[in-house]
Amino acid sequence: MYVKSSMSVKAFELVPAVEREQLAGEKTRIGVECIECCGQHLYVGTNDGFIHHFLLEERTTAKGQLSFSSQKLLHKQLGLKKPPSELKAASALERLIVLCDGVILLVDMVTLEPVASGGTKLKGVTVFCVNENPVTAEPFCVEMAVASARRRAVHICTVHEDRVQILREVATPDQPCDLSLDGYFLCLALPTRYVILNYGSGASQDLFPYDSEERKPIVKRIGREEFLLAAPGGLGMFVNSEGISQRAPVKWSENVIGAAVCFPYVVALDESFVTVHSMLDQQLKQTLSFSEGHILQDFEGKVVLASTKAVYVLVPLPLERQIQDLLAGRRVEEALTLTEGAQRNIPKDKFQILHKRILQQAGFIQFGQLQFSEAKEHFRKGQLDVRELISLCPLLLPASSSFTRCHPPLHEFADLNHLTQGDQEKVQSCKRFLISYLREVRASESANGFRQDVDTALLKLYAEAGHEGLLELLASDNSCLLADSAPWLEKHHRYFALGLLHHYNGQDAAALQLWVRVVNGDLQDSTHADLFEYVVDFLSSCKNLDLVWKYADWALQKDQKLGVRIFTKRPVSKEQTRQLNPDEVITYLQKHSQALVLYLEHVVLERRLQKEKYHTHLAVLYADRVLALVSRTSATEDQLSSARQKLQRLLRESNLYRVQLLLGKLQDSELLLMERATLHGKLEEHDKALHILVHQLKNSAAAQEYCTWATAAHDHKNRGEIFHQLLRVYLDPDVPGGPRTVEAVDLLNHHAEVFDAPKVLELLPESWSLPLLRPFLCGAVRASMHARHTSQIALGLARAENLQLHHDRLKHRGGPILVSGKKGCHLCHNTFSEPDCVCLPGGKPVHTQCATQKLKGSPTKRQVDHAHTSNHT
């Protein structure tokens, strides 16, 4: 009878329950009229007026197929002219409610014997329904609504073991064709429309029109206060007790005979098919061919359908199987919808496991379709072990990884090549996705527990792709496995990165060896443009001094100026063992003169090491350089002046070098007068120095500068002295060219304040005119006046202070201190026998000897005020 299902989702399987032979035997005209299923008990009413009672047992075959075996327990003729048209079990009462020939009968569920029923007889009944959500509190009765022919009313009844009792009659706007009941809500199919009627409140609500002539109405309670109705246009409409639709309708065929709900599906039957729609997305999910069907009903979740000849059960496939089928068809959204829709039917922990797995599978399907952003979202939500993804790229996982793919597998792909069918462009985009995903995983906590696997895989991907993230990864905190990564980095010529990895693993020697080979051109890796500089900087901070010495020569030979940074950039470390001894470095640098100068400059000028040796050494090197330039004719003015500036600066600023030695070196040079003057200055031979400056160099500005410099370290008195010497040198008549009057006047007028005026006046020639020296003299007089006034003020202030203190002292001494024979000493408590006493602070008189003793014993010996002695009694 049923042929095959069109595969969209296989949600249900049609399984025969009762074969034709079991119902009809040899008789050919026997047909099924109505069915009822209650647990394992199946009741079938046939058109020959019989009720058959079967025991239905579920079996699973060896192949895992479900089947039913039905055993007929009993069949009984009801004895009425017409066949039963509806059956309903009231299992708590052990009664079967039978509608037959417009009459409701109660039949024993076991014996099928009619029960003599009292109460009101209902006649002309067309349809009845049981209230699954009863409003009465009585336990041993069933509520039911009954519609009768030619009556515009519904009877609300209760069914008891032995009787049917009418509780009330509810008037309806028209005669009901079909009805359903939930609590107080009657959902009625009237001839031209559906209505919802609350028989408790009497409120009624029109739902929508339809034509009962055209089609048989369907009114089906599908849950608490929700009904499913057949609407025009072959729609299955959902409506709640408020008359509002909260789910979109499903689209059936025009001639649906029966419908049932088996969450999350709506199953409907028409002449030739069983259709299955999802209530979650309203889509048609499955169609099963089924001809001559005329009953479809659900009994406590079991969907039973019957043709005229036989009975079948529509068995829902396990949810997981349905979901897997959907995934196999790559219908990710539907699979997830189904999974999430089933949440309330599955225990929470089980659901979470299922949901995660489905999300992961969904992610892989989308990954396979290169829909990376969707895939990522699903991987993230499904908390995918990222190694599942890594393992798609052969060799990415380290050899030491303990990872094995999940079983059953989450996807069908062997590797990326398989997934992309060898399309290298797609492989590359997969890898790019993997890189970005691994980066995110690293940033979150989700890689915990297998960081080595993730970091190593990322390193390999970076290396392969030439991604700049490689260096970033290695420079930051990482767990890349050296043994596994090294061959990979070598393969991709990432020697610089490999060096970094060695360094990260504490293998600086290996790192340096690699880098040096790259710098020397033995290995090719253009990652780092300034690798030499990098190596030098690396050495400058390298803690292994043996390595520093090992590669220093190489670096200096390559470039002294850069190479010396190994020593000069070295951070000052407190650990003696990691500190380079400057003496050693200087000895070592002897053969690299440029580097040596740079190093000494570093030691003397930057680190300011106060050692005569270094200062002298640097000064000598400077001097040698200057002398060499002087003697060399090819030297340019610039070279010479910059060399001299350096030398002059050192000579001026350092106090440690050996002056005599340098003086000896420079003595003979007629050019280096400035330097010589400075050296004389260092020896405090200001006379000589100034002489050189004024008479040989003839540079009065330099001479004045010299005075300022030379006196910077000394006090004012000495300062004046040096200026005075300069004045004397200016006025010295015993030199060629005579005294330098102009400069002398200038000096006096501009530096009036440093000179001791009377001494200057003694020195000046008689012939000089007063206006010539006016600024100087004015300044001198003013300074003298100023000094006088200042000292007068100071004197006045000191006097005032003294007076004030005097006043305070008298005030503090307070009144007289009384000493008498009756009064005791505060220290020894004996009385005083003599007027001599010592006062403690606060005016307490004590014996002089007591005070002395206390003074000896006290740590601070300044407390006792001896002044406060008194002779008063």
Place this chain on the structure above:
Amino acid sequence: MAESTKKLKKPDVKIVLLGDMNVGKTSLLHRYTERKFKDTVSTVGGAFFLKQWGPYNISIWDTAGREQFHGLGSMYCRGAAAVILTYDTTSWQSYVELEDRFLSLTDTANADCIFAIVGNKADLTDSHAQASNPEGEGQEEAEPARLSLSSSSLQRKQVNREDAIALYGRVLHYKGLDEKACLPAESMCFETSAKTGYNVDVLFETMFDLVVPSILKKRNEGENSTVDLEAPSTGKRTKAGCCA
């Protein structure tokens, strides 16, 4: 997938799209939810979409325009907080139908139901509707080119904005509402294009903002009468045991 989980949530308020077949109700909703325009098949019965708007779930019902499903209309409108009456700017008939056929369906809607009149397919009649959003940047430079390209192919506009405004007035009159107390017609009549996206977001988002007060009102009224057994109770609950 996020939508499917939302489907299980209970909507707080309902907005219904009404209008003759082929005016583009499904396309409008699709443009808003999926951000694209695609060929849709004639809607069967009805469909709905749940929109998370801030803390609220708003259900938008897309109804079938076909005469066949007309009977379902008033059920869809039951308890609606807003109705979007949609016509096709190139079809006078679709505009006439709104008043003849669809307005009476709104009898079941909330008493304070908000109405919007929407003329879809504006891209066919107005060149300025051929760019997705009128305020958007980059539109200035794109427009002259499009204008010259498409102005020749524009169809005659059969329903003008003034007609829509007039209809809005008549709708209020039908509902017995005072025009002065209601939202002004100027802000409740839209011309949209599901094809280009013109005005679509503006339409839906205006509606969402307008129905929020109705949600709050419903909540306040509902709080006292209904106990939601599924929602975790946040009300005061005395911990005292029995006999305490």
